[in-house]
Amino acid sequence: YGTLGYSASENVQLVALHGPLTTGQEQHGQAIWSPDGKIFYALTFVDKENSMGTWQFAANAIALHTMKDTPFTVSYSVATGQ
Secondary structure: OEEEEEEEEEEEEEEEEEOOOOOOHHHOOOOEEOOOOOOOEEEEEEEEEEEEEEEEEOOOEEEEEOOOOOOOOEEEEEEEOO
């Protein structure tokens, strides 16, 4: 688990990646992502509709993105627990 602190140039959507999924898990209707078409991760989207804040998460990886095609900037820090 961890805490993400972030400040972005526009509103961002937070994404938690869980996995890798075992064979067959990617067929249960959840949003998934694969870097290579062989290994799959389940996605959890969190839309706080803001450009700055904190987020407590439990995931294998995290990401920030927008729904726009234009570049954005973000400053962030991550603190993890044990």
